[in-house]
Amino acid sequence: MVQSVFSNVASRYDLMNDAMSLYTHRLWKDDFVRHSLDPGRRGPLNVLDVAGGTGDIALRILDHAREKYADRETTVTMVDLNPEMLQEGRTRFKKTMYHNTPQIDFVVANAQELPEDTFPSDSADLYTIAFGIRNCTSIPDVLKSAYRVLKPGGVFACLEFSIPINPLFRRVYDDYSFSIIPLLGTILAGDRESYQYLVESIRKFPTQPEFAQMIRDAGFTTGEDKDGKGGAWRGLFGGIASIHTGVKV
């Protein structure tokens, strides 16, 4: 079902993201790459961008490493289950300077079972998954796969929707999600069901402490069970999105 949802939304994905989040998803992704990841600070990285889709994170990683640290050796492998989304990513990258360079690569694969021949164990420095893990059927399998593929000292970073903590804000957010987003899907993309699915999948996702525990269960070391500095996650915009990080020791 997830496959068909993303095949339907692939071509209008970026437009819909801009419309639904009123452009704020760009701010979240900028924050994620600049402050949580900061790629290139300690040398070139081998990055795995899973559920990379249309390439928002992959491009930001490469640009940040190049602009801030003059790093042209960082490589990103974009992984996605859906070939149409990956094709949109390829098209996006063709417009950049990374096209046909060893810095970017595209692979169709299932995040729950990354094949050992293409993704050997202990090979990646950084594993990122942005707005993708909630669509996976088995989150523990994704986390186990991530743990296998990361080198010791490697970082797991996940940017995902969460539920706002403030009850008043949560009420406004709920109204917006269930009223406006499916209607925006109907108007802009002619597809109500896919966006209804997206909104419901956010509600089904574990809470921030639960997800932090799942990351620890997979073997990662995280911060304490709190938001912000020293914590296992960092909330954005009052908790609409959260960045969870963990290190493989």
Add this chain to the structure above:
Amino acid sequence: MSILARIPKSPTQLPRAALALQGRRHRSAPAYPGHIPLNAFENAFLAVGSGITALLNPRRGDMVAALGETTGQCALPGLLDKMLSSPEGRRVLKARPRVNTDTVSLPSLRALPANTFGNTYVSWLDRTGVTPDTRSQVHYINDPELAYVMQRYRECHDFYHTLFGFPVSVQYELALKVFEALHFGLPMAYMSALLGPLRVKSELKAMLLRDYVPWAMRVAAECKPLITVYWEERWEQDLGELKAELGAWDPPVEAKWGKKLTESDREAARRAKAAAAESAGDASV
């Protein structure tokens, strides 16, 4: 009937329309297959959004349909009352007939004599390349009976084409929209009739205003309410006799026919493919 007579004089004349737009927060269960319940705010949001999209991209048929449904709440109860006031209309509401190639047997209509309404309809379908299968489902009207009235209005559009002998080119569609706006009172029809001519070449616009609009205005006012007609009972009726009974008469100028549309061929190909896939599936079981 004049437009002024349609404006309700007291709140008691409004109950059904008022019920149709509720200010609830929580989503109700669907009242019929394909129903997407919307509250008043969502209805307004979709009306504005679909209106803008339909203007910018008229090929988005789903947006045109959505605009009609979100703005139709005021006129539909009046149409329902007209149907309830006539014995034929009540029969339509009871049977709720639908018009598509599954419910209407086109081969049997082709076998009818040439002067009948049924044969004229199927000849019109063949000549224009239109198929009745491409009318969209109603989604955004909360009352199931009003939803049926909207569906019936949408599906009977081709019958009005047949009645007046109009092809599907833009000036005739606009003439029919003027007729429908004044006869049925639906806001969407008024919008199309007023905004549609903006996209049309000036000589066609002049032709429309000179030849068809005065005629459409008079026929709309004087003919029997077409929403009450049980068209499926009248396949064998002579077309001239039907027009006399309904009080409709032909426009003063003969219609000019253009190229055939591809939609009926495309729809037939799609059905053939679906049937082949199904039989292949059955064979493999």
